Amino acid sequence: MHQRAITVGFVFALLVAGASFAADATSPLVGNTLTVTEEGGDPVVLKFNADGTYSRNDAMGTWEEKDGAICMTPEAGGETYCEPLEAGHAPGETWQQQSADGGTVTMTLTAGQ
Numbered sequence: 001m002h003q004r005a006i007t008v009g010f011v012f013a014l015l016v017a018g019a020s021f022a023a024d025a026t027s028p029l030v031g032n033t034l035t036v037t038e039e040g041g042d043p044v045v046l047k048f049n050a051d052g053t054y055s056r057n058d059a060m061g062t063w064e065e066k067d068g069a070i071c072m073t074p075e076a077g078g079e080t081y082c083e084p085l086e087a088g089h090a091p092g093e094t095w096q097q098q099s100a101d102g103g104t105v106t107m108t109l110t111a112g113q
Contacts, residue, residue: 038105060074
């Protein structure tokens, strides 16, 4: 399993219809939980906060919107990684999309954290 791809690769090909959302409480990410599951893999649970921080299973870091992509930087000192966003998803939805490595992932956006 490619942890980096799970963390970001398909997480970012997901939400938001337009403007910057790192500190935008109207973003479908903010205050909600995104569960990402790669075929045959363990779920990765991401929680995005309006202050630009996120948590992922056992890791934390910062996130921001930049040039139509969502970018995450791990607190533990990893490099920032960005992926484009797929517009239009809202809490309560589950969908499938292609991951950065070409696999299929299932995304579920749940209201609340």
